[in-house]
Amino acid sequence: MLPLKTESGPSGCLTIYSNRTDHFDHKECQLLERLAANLVFGLDSLRTHSVREQQAAEIHYLAYTDALTGLPNRRHLIHYLDDILSTPETRATEYAILFIDLDGFKPINDALGHEVGDEVLRQLAQRLQASVRDSDLVVRQGGDEFLVVISGAVRNGPQQDFVKIVDIAHRLANRIIAHLGEPLTVGGYTHHLNASVGITLIPEHGRDPTLLIENADKAMYEAKRQGGGQSYLFSKDIADSHQQRFSLETRLRQAMEQQQFELYYQPIFELSSCRIVAAEALIRWPQDDGEVLSPGTFMPLVEKIGLINPIGDWVLETAARQLRAWHNQGLELSMAVNLSINQLYPNGDAEHFAGLVKPYVDPSWIHLEVTENALMEDPAKTEALLKALNDQGFQLAIDDFGTGYSSLSRLQHLSLQSLKIDRSFVNELDRPDSKGEALVAIIHQMASSLNLHTIAEGIETEHQRQLLLDMSTGKAWGQGYWFSPPIPAHEFERLAKARARLSSRDEMVPF
Structure with a gap:
């Protein structure tokens, strides 16, 4: 042994x-x-x-392999796509990538914790796997993002054309969206999630795995931008749009650092006398070619990339400084400044806003304008913030009134002084058989009963001004191109001084 x-x-x-x-x-x-x-x-x-x-x-x-779901991960996907693209036969468009992002998953993690969120992802991964064929590769990239690689040749034979693979991809995407959208019970709650899907074609939209995934991601965001719950095919237009956005974002950050923005001021006048009583501060962005961009072209991106707070602070402080200069010249005007919902919620601070203004003017000279929709984000918190702003001395106005969803019963409890009648109602005043006149009259009557004064936006004709004046039941102001468009500070100053010198009511005509 x-x-x-x-x-x-x-x-x-x-x-x-x-x-x-x-x-x-x-x-x-x-x-x-x-x-x-x-x-x-x-x-x-x-x-x-x-x-x-x-x-x-x-x-x-x-x-x-993804540790949470057991699905292949992004590294596996890259190697898989490398093998596809290195095959000489991969010349026609026979493959597609579906980039899937869940809509509404983050609140589950935030409210119920990551354990519940992880179980939701595991179950959705199983649903996703069950929605596709055995020949399709399902991948979890990370977070709530999944990808599927499909082969058209496997489904319908070797001869495929562009139209067929696109149709196959969209049909599969719709099936995935439907399956993922079915109710899911986890953690004692029933969850209703949606999905947005971006589609790229191989090799139509690239011969590099990373580029193909990025393009599918861009298409997914386009689907999400259009409301979610749908699929969207990548195109060159999307790529150009994303490139333009990236360029615009870079330029915006530079403009902020180099203080390239300017404020224009639109006169707010008394409807009865046409006397200028206030100015609305509106941001503008001058370009090197002489063009001046209005807020609609860049402020949505400012909101999205998180620059709204520093830029909003700059607007408020600059407007207060300009108002101080006008007061020193004898122009006793008020100043209207818009506040974004992201400035108000969730971290709005009344003392912070007052601190920007008080070195120059008393906050009572500043009219802060918020939209109706901003009031609905968190009604109790927003109501408390408005009261705090009013306690600091600020005058408060609802901007674009009549286009949002504010409750009329809540208006009586808000610390407000003004309602700004949206231009869409004012535009209707000149149209025959329009209900605009009746709606504006109702707003005037309601404002009067709540002891609020009105400011009509978008006045473009003398007829509109006269109708608004006839309907007003108290102090009524207006603004619009009939009187003056937004103009630089020096032009506003010249206009305000000229109007102040006019004494005859008959001379009050637009400049």
């Missing part, structure tokens, strides 16, 4: 039997001992190799 003492795994023994005593001489015993030693060495080598293979397989699995 020869012991087999291995370094890895269980030991053993090698037993050799003979039917007679002293069958093996000394040399034969030495040979058998060397045989046992070689067996030990071989067993150790074999076991070590097996362990290494197992470890390599585990490392490969961990490197190419």
Whole structure:
């Protein structure tokens, strides 16, 4: 009996039997001992190799598999796409990538915790896998983002054209959206999620895996931008749009750092006398070619990239400084400044806003304008903030009144002084058979009953001004191109001084 003492795994023994005593001489015993030693060495080598293979397989699995869902991960996808693109036969468009992003997943994580969120992702991954064919590759990229690679040739034979693969991709995307949108019960709650899907074609939209994924991502965001719950095919227009947005974002940050923005001021006048009583501060962005961009072309992006607070602070402080200069020249005007919903919620601070203004003017000279929709984001918190702003001395107005969803019962509890009648109602005043006149009259009557004064926006004709004046029941102001468009500070100053010198009511005509 020869012991087999291995370094890895269980030991053993090698037993050799003979039917007679002293069958093996000394040399034969030495040979058998060397045989046992070689067996030990071989067993150790074999076991070590097996362990290494197992470890390599585990490392490969961990490197190419998503730990949460068990699906292949992005690294696996890159290698898979590399293999597809390196195949000489991949010349026609036979493959498509679907980039899937869940709409409404973040609130689940925020409200119920990551354990519930992880279970939701696991179940949705199973649904996604069940929505596709065995030949389709399903990948979790991370977070609530998944990708699917489909082959048109596998589904409908080798001959595919562009139209067919696009149709296949859209039909699969719609099936995925429908399955993922079915109610899901996790953590004691039933969740209703939606999905947005972006589609790229291989190799139509690129021959680099990373580029193909990025393009599918861009198409997904376009689907999300259009309301979500749908699929969208990547196109060059989307790529150009994203490039323009990236360029605009870079320029916006530079403009903020280099203080390239300017404020224009639109006169607010008394409807009865046409006397200028206030100015609305409106941001403008001068360009190198002489063009001056209005807020609609860049402020949505400012909101999206998180620049609204520093730019909003700059607007408010600059407007207050300009108002101080006009007061020093004898122009006793008020100043209207718009506040974005992102300035108000969730971290709006009345003392902060007052601190920007007080070095120049008393806050009572500043009219802060908020939209109706801003009041609906968190009614209780917004109502408290408006009261705090009013306590600091600010005058408050609802901008674009009549276009949002504010509750009339809530208006009586808000710290407001003004309602700004949206231009869409004013535009209707000149049109025959329009209900605009009745609606504006109702707003005037309601404002009067709530002890609020009105400011009509978008006045473009003398007829509109006269109708608004006839309907007013109290202090009524207006603004619009009939009187003056937004103009630079020096032009506003010249206009305000000229209007102040006019004494005859008949002379009050637009400049």
